[in-house]
Amino acid sequence: MKTWISFVLIAFCLPLLATAVAQTSPSAYLGDLPKLQDAQTMRASSSDANWQNGNADARPIPPGETLVVAELEGPGVITHIWNTIASKEKYYSRLLLLRMYWDGEEHPSVEAPIGDFFGIGHGLDEPFDSLPVRVSSDGRGRNCYWPMPFAKSARITVTNEGRQRTDAFYFYVDWEKLPKLDPEIAYFHAMYRQEFPAVMGKNYLIADIAGRGHYVGTVLSCRQLTASWWGEGDDFFFIDGETEPRLRGTGTEDYFCDGWGFRKQAGIYYGAPLVEGYSPGSRSTVYRWHIADPVHFRKSLRLEIEHKGVTFKPDGSVQSGFEERPDDFSSVAFWYQTEPHQPYPAMPAGAARLYYDLTNVVEGESLIPQAKATEGTLEKQEIGGASGGAHLWWRPTAPDQTLTLPFEVKASGDYEILMFLTYSWDYGTYQFELDGKPLEKPLDFYHPSVEVREHLFGTQTLAAGPHTLTIRNQGKNQQSQGYFFGLDGFLLTKR
Numbered sequence: 001m002k003t004w005i006s007f008v009l010i011a012f013c014l015p016l017l018a019t020a021v022a023q024t025s026p027s028a029y030l031g032d033l034p035k036l037q038d039a040q041t042m043r044a045s046s047s048d049a050n051w052q053n054g055n056a057d058a059r060p061i062p063p064g065e066t067l068v069v070a071e072l073e074g075p076g077v078i079t080h081i082w083n084t085i086a087s088k089e090k091y092y093s094r095l096l097l098l099r100m101y102w103d104g105e106e107h108p109s110v111e112a113p114i115g116d117f118f119g120i121g122h123g124l125d126e127p128f129d130s131l132p133v134r135v136s137s138d139g140r141g142r143n144c145y146w147p148m149p150f151a152k153s154a155r156i157t158v159t160n161e162g163r164q165r166t167d168a169f170y171f172y173v174d175w176e177k178l179p180k181l182d183p184e185i186a187y188f189h190a191m192y193r194q195e196f197p198a199v200m201g202k203n204y205l206i207a208d209i210a211g212r213g214h215y216v217g218t219v220l221s222c223r224q225l226t227a228s229w230w231g232e233g234d235d236f237f238f239i240d241g242e243t244e245p246r247l248r249g250t251g252t253e254d255y256f257c258d259g260w261g262f263r264k265q266a267g268i269y270y271g272a273p274l275v276e277g278y279s280p281g282s283r284s285t286v287y288r289w290h291i292a293d294p295v296h297f298r299k300s301l302r303l304e305i306e307h308k309g310v311t312f313k314p315d316g317s318v319q320s321g322f323e324e325r326p327d328d329f330s331s332v333a334f335w336y337q338t339e340p341h342q343p344y345p346a347m348p349a350g351a352a353r354l355y356y357d358l359t360n361v362v363e364g365e366s367l368i369p370q371a372k373a374t375e376g377t378l379e380k381q382e383i384g385g386a387s388g389g390a391h392l393w394w395r396p397t398a399p400d401q402t403l404t405l406p407f408e409v410k411a412s413g414d415y416e417i418l419m420f421l422t423y424s425w426d427y428g429t430y431q432f433e434l435d436g437k438p439l440e441k442p443l444d445f446y447h448p449s450v451e452v453r454e455h456l457f458g459t460q461t462l463a464a465g466p467h468t469l470t471i472r473n474q475g476k477n478q479q480s481q482g483y484f485f486g487l488d489g490f491l492l493t494k495r
Helices: 001-022 365-369
Strands: 040-045 058-062 066-073 076-087 095-104 110-113 131-135 141-142 148-150 153-160 166-177 187-195 203-211 213-223 235-239 270-273 284-289 296-299 300-305 308-312 320-322 329-335 378-380 390-395 404-407 415-424 428-433 439-442 451-463 465-473 485-494
Touching: 001 439, 040 428, 058 066, 058 153, 066 076, 066 166, 095 148, 095 187, 095 320, 110 390, 148 153, 148 187, 187 203, 203 213, 203 329, 213 300, 235 296, 365 378, 365 390, 365 404, 365 485, 404 485, 428 451, 439 451, 451 485, 465 485
Parallel strands: 110 187
Antiparallel strands: 040 166, 058 166, 066 153, 076 141, 076 148, 076 166, 095 110, 095 153, 131 141, 187 329, 203 300, 213 284, 213 296, 213 329, 235 300, 270 284, 308 320, 378 390, 390 485, 404 465, 415 451, 415 485, 428 439, 428 465
16 A cells, blocks of 8 residues: 555656756756757866867966856856866855856846855855755865856856965856747846844845746855854745745744754755854854745745844853844855846955954964973974964873963953864864863864864953963873874954
């Protein structure tokens, strides 16, 4: 009986799924492959002009300059975009700005940091699989399969808004040149927004669209400024000028098709490819593709989401499980529409899309002359992934050793303390102390490979003058082969 029921459900649902996918992307449904198309297969790529003998297949992008990735003459439809990037700059994928223009328009229809557009926020590299977007190579091989039609022309650019040169930008833009385009075809759009932090008293705005079309996806990123659950807020779709939302949600994780919080996972229509936890400074990115269930609008669409969750009293006890929180939010909205779009709000400049002013980072290796260790060698070591290419490296050989780092605060105030710390296969477990007082619980720095991660120690009240950071070895993970410690740098941000 169960087998028969399953067969009936599959037989009933497959045609519906095929129709839904085909309406969105004909080339995505395998059943269309035998049908010949009146189209020319085309590609724009970074391939060496000397294609027979050359291998200079990448383009550098100096700071402040723009690379033209594609200039295409239509009618046509872009079917696939791939890129991979070599850059030494931290958070490079949020500093590289992607723009797409259809049919000679003045204002781009796509405007977003390249990492956020490909499904991962915060300027991080993280792999995941979904239907229209797939990221591989540890987060560095970015692909999208959104169909992007154009009647006359398409122009794609990438602008480096960072401070360092992008050493290599490799790309493919695969597209089909067509004899004509359906006059009712809708154009692809994507828009980035951010609030650092989310504005209290207002829902976070993801999209505010005028025109006729359908909404097809959301990427939402959150950096927590306080501990515990941040995603209790509901989503609201206001369609065609309605004052009451036609689509009303029951929680952030519910809109993103999960339940009872987020955990790292990815699927064809929804996922949470980045979930660092629920401590201050933890970062998350989640996505929801409305491919089987696009949200249709004739005149307008406005999508908002509440930024609510657990809040605390001054004594640290829970105040509410459903109250506004001022966490850092950013997003990309994806949709198709027929009429020309309204110009997007001004894009925050590159450095303003980051959470910190990285020009004020104190490099760990610069602290070596003043640092004092009770035991073990202390030196500068060059490693990949570190700012400046090196970090402070301390090599104690036994537990219960300490490293003392003096630093100066110029003005009294509340400071957010951020550290860039090294993890490796032979690193120990350490307790951090500020002026003799512990900062959180000990941190375990064991990891099978070498990588630099950031850790936010929250906000501390600091008086002007000298202070001391003590790093105390508490032993090591049983898998670790040593007690070593690495500090890439630290940053004090006045709040």
